Amino acid sequence: xxxxxxxxxxxxxxxxxxxxxxxxxxxxxxxxxxxxxxxxxxxxxxxxxxxxxxxxxxxxxxxxxxxxxxxxxxxxxxxxxxxxxxxxxxxxxxxxxxxxxxxxxxxxxxxxxxxxxxxxxxxxxxxxxxxxxxxxxxxxxxxxxxxxxxxxxxxxxxxxxxxxxxxxxxxxxxxxxxxxxxxxxxxxxxxxxxxxxxxxxxxxxxxxxxxxxxxxxxxxxxxxxxxxxxxxxxxxxxxxxxxxxxxxxxxxxxxxxxxxxxxxxxxxxxxxxxxxxxxxxxxxxxxxxxxxxxxxxxxxxxxxxxxxxxxxxxxxxxxxxxxxxxxxxxxxxxxxxxxxxx
Numbered sequence: 001x002x003x004x005x006x007x008x009x010x011x012x013x014x015x016x017x018x019x020x021x022x023x024x025x026x027x028x029x030x031x032x033x034x035x036x037x038x039x040x041x042x043x044x045x046x047x048x049x050x051x052x053x054x055x056x057x058x059x060x061x062x063x064x065x066x067x068x069x070x071x072x073x074x075x076x077x078x079x080x081x082x083x084x085x086x087x088x089x090x091x092x093x094x095x096x097x098x099x100x101x102x103x104x105x106x107x108x109x110x111x112x113x114x115x116x117x118x119x120x121x122x123x124x125x126x127x128x129x130x131x132x133x134x135x136x137x138x139x140x141x142x143x144x145x146x147x148x149x150x151x152x153x154x155x156x157x158x159x160x161x162x163x164x165x166x167x168x169x170x171x172x173x174x175x176x177x178x179x180x181x182x183x184x185x186x187x188x189x190x191x192x193x194x195x196x197x198x199x200x201x202x203x204x205x206x207x208x209x210x211x212x213x214x215x216x217x218x219x220x221x222x223x224x225x226x227x228x229x230x231x232x233x234x235x236x237x238x239x240x241x242x243x244x245x246x247x248x249x250x251x252x253x254x255x256x257x258x259x260x261x262x263x264x265x266x267x268x269x270x271x272x273x274x275x276x277x278x279x280x281x282x283x284x285x286x287x288x289x290x291x292x293x294x295x296x297x298x299x300x301x302x303x304x305x306x307x308x309x310x311x312x313x314x315x316x317x318x319x320x321x322x323x324x325x326x327x328x329x330x331x332x333x334x335x336x337x338x339x340x341x342x
Contacts (some may be wrong), residue, residue, distance in 0.1 A: 168208070
């Protein structure tokens with residue numbers, strides 16, 4: 001089997017809000033095609049026009065090669081070697097940032113393709129299942145017009161998540177961060193009252209996580225605020241400070257962060273079920289998202305049952321693109337870009 005073509009689809013929700021902090025509004029979907037008619041699907045969470053350039057740009061020397069040119073003609077089943085080839089071959093352009101994100105989309109598509117070719121779900125080819133299901137937590141999108149609306153909508157969303165069967169949720173508690181332009185401006189001490197209101201609403205048996213989005217400049221400032229949070233029994237506090245840590249080497253639990261479509265959710269679920277120290281995956285269900293891109297891109301995706309995502313049974317990632325929606329989102333991207341290159 002050989003790779004014959006790579007398609008990059010730049011997608012945009014026609015009703016995107018440039019002032020919103022949500023990357024579920026745009027996407028790049030890659031399809032890796034083979035001479036045997038099997039196609040793998042992947043995506044990545046980075047500006048889709050930039051990602052497409054990273055994938056399609058030609059190379060000029062041995063460590064600045066183009067990603068597409070390195071894959072054409074290759075055996076798509078040799079995934080680990082191909083990742084190394086892409087990483088080393090693009091080292092002068094990448095190693096971090098947009099290029100490594102673009103490689104991630106291609107790697108995801110290769111895993112999907114290998115599973116389809118071998119007739120097995122991806123997790124079986126990653127070492128097998130370590131459990132019977134994946135436990136997702138709900139990502140919540142509160143009203144950010146002011147701190148009072150923020151608190152009240154957070155409570156409403158977490159109750160809705162619980163009603164839909166979630167047993168855990170993550171709160172974005174950032175009163176002085178990326179939503180200030182929308183009206184959400186408050187001191188850090190207001191963070192505690194938001195968490196307290198949610199905990200009171202759902203009780204002690206519901207698992208809560210908090211994402212503060214790098215809210216604190218240093219450890220002392222962080223500790224001043226979060227010392228009161230111990231009583232809320234939080235599972236984790238996400239990104240309080242900048243970090244680069246290797247969890248597995250230290251015996252720590254990992255929880256994959258993703259914010260895109262059902263493609264990434266499927267990839268995270270397969271990885272999680274094959275990873276014994278992965279406790280949760282982030283999960284933005286279509287029903288709790290305002291983005292039509294999140295809602296409509298797939299005709300087949302993984303679903304939660306009784307607070308868990310059952311072991312995927314279909315080959316590969318177990319997903320299927322909605323071609324009509326794909327075309328609609330490509331047209332929206334072309335209108336914004338003002339070209340026919342999407």
